[in-house]
Amino acid sequence: xxxxxxxxxxxxxxxxxxxxxxxxxxxxxxxxxxxxxxxxxxxxxxxxxxxxxxxxxxxxxxxxxxxxxxxxxxxxxxxxxxxxxxxxxxxxxxxxxxxxxxxxxxxxxxxxxx
Amino acid sequence: xxxxxxxxxxxxxxxxxxxxxxxxxxxxxxxxxxxxxxxxxxxxxxxxxxxxxxxxxxxxxxxxxxxxxxxxxxxxxxxxxxxxxxxxxxxxxxxxxxxxxxxxxxxxxxxxxxxxxxx
Numbered sequence: 001x002x003x004x005x006x007x008x009x010x011x012x013x014x015x016x017x018x019x020x021x022x023x024x025x026x027x028x029x030x031x032x033x034x035x036x037x038x039x040x041x042x043x044x045x046x047x048x049x050x051x052x053x054x055x056x057x058x059x060x061x062x063x064x065x066x067x068x069x070x071x072x073x074x075x076x077x078x079x080x081x082x083x084x085x086x087x088x089x090x091x092x093x094x095x096x097x098x099x100x101x102x103x104x105x106x107x108x109x110x111x112x113x114x
Numbered sequence: 115x116x117x118x119x120x121x122x123x124x125x126x127x128x129x130x131x132x133x134x135x136x137x138x139x140x141x142x143x144x145x146x147x148x149x150x151x152x153x154x155x156x157x158x159x160x161x162x163x164x165x166x167x168x169x170x171x172x173x174x175x176x177x178x179x180x181x182x183x184x185x186x187x188x189x190x191x192x193x194x195x196x197x198x199x200x201x202x203x204x205x206x207x208x209x210x211x212x213x214x215x216x217x218x219x220x221x222x223x224x225x226x227x228x229x230x231x232x233x
Contacts, residue, residue, distance in 0.1 A: 036224075043120075043207050043224040044158070089157060102222065104157040 003027070004105035006090050012111045013080055021108045023073040023090030031093040035064050035075045038087045038107070047075070047088075080112045116142045118210050120225035127198055128233055135193045135228045137208030143188035144210035148222065149181070152205040164191055188212070198232040205229055 004025045013019045025033070032051045036044035048057045048064040050073075056065045061078040077084055090105040117140040127133050137147060146165050150158040162178075164170035164185035172178045182194040191210075195202055208225045 034221075041205070041227065041229065043118075043226045045224070046221070049221065102160070104159075106157050109155075 004090055004092050004103050006088075006105035006108050008108060009106065010109040010111070012113060015080060015082055015112055015114050017080055019077050019080060019110065021075045021077075021088050021090075021110070023075070023105055025071050025073070025090070025092045025103070025105075027092040027094055027103050028071070029095040031095050033064075033066055033073050034091050034093070035062070035073075036089045036091060038089055040086070044089055044091075077110070080110075082112050082114060085110060085112045116140075116210075116221075116223045118144075118208065118223045118225040120206075120208055120228050122228060123226065124229045124231075126231045126233065129199055130197055132194055132196045133198055133230060135195075135206055135208075135230075137191045137193070137210070137225050139189045139210040139212065139223070142210075142212050142223075144191070144212040145188065146211045147185055147191040148209040148211070149183060149191075149193050150207045150209065152207060152227075158207060161193075195230065198230070200232045203230055203232045 007022045034049040035047045037047050038044045047059050047062050050057050050066045052068040063076045066073045087107040087109050089107045092103050094101045119138045121136045148163050149161045151161050152158045160173050161176045162170045162172045162183050164183050166185050166188050170183035185191040205227050207227045209222045211222045
């Protein structure tokens, strides 16, 4: 069964600190993996997208890594800010021949405190 | 990045009425649009996929007669919740995919969502 599991479910960090979110998936073969940020009451906004051949990608203070062999990805937030409080969702796109569908992880809710 | 808009952002309606939600791709042509539903503290769940000019494909368990989807043009899709009931209260998010972004990523762009509350 194609699944995307994220951990932790939620975390609280102090402003200025770093944190790392984990994503394990079983989707295979996959086309790409993306991390989204979803503010409360808003739609998801793309942070990074990586194909199976890409190991790391950065977007400002967000850095995503991908290990296609172990089917793991991580999102690292550096020097967190209050505005980083949101849900972060790991999404894997199935290979085109397998329907091109997206499988969503359950998300990690991050709360940044001053 | 490409922009997808939704209207309205919030709607409150009485039980038994119908509600229409619009989804527009503002700066690209969306050959495929997706409708998702999200309950509190849960992830997005795909309801249906629609290609411009053809009937929508519904996910298992989603009633096509209750959630009417129209994708009449390459920039507009609508979701109509018919005879809404309190259990239909949710956050509805559309997504569009088309001729935008690097083709290798086959990216979907999400709208800001519509909060539906059925009294």
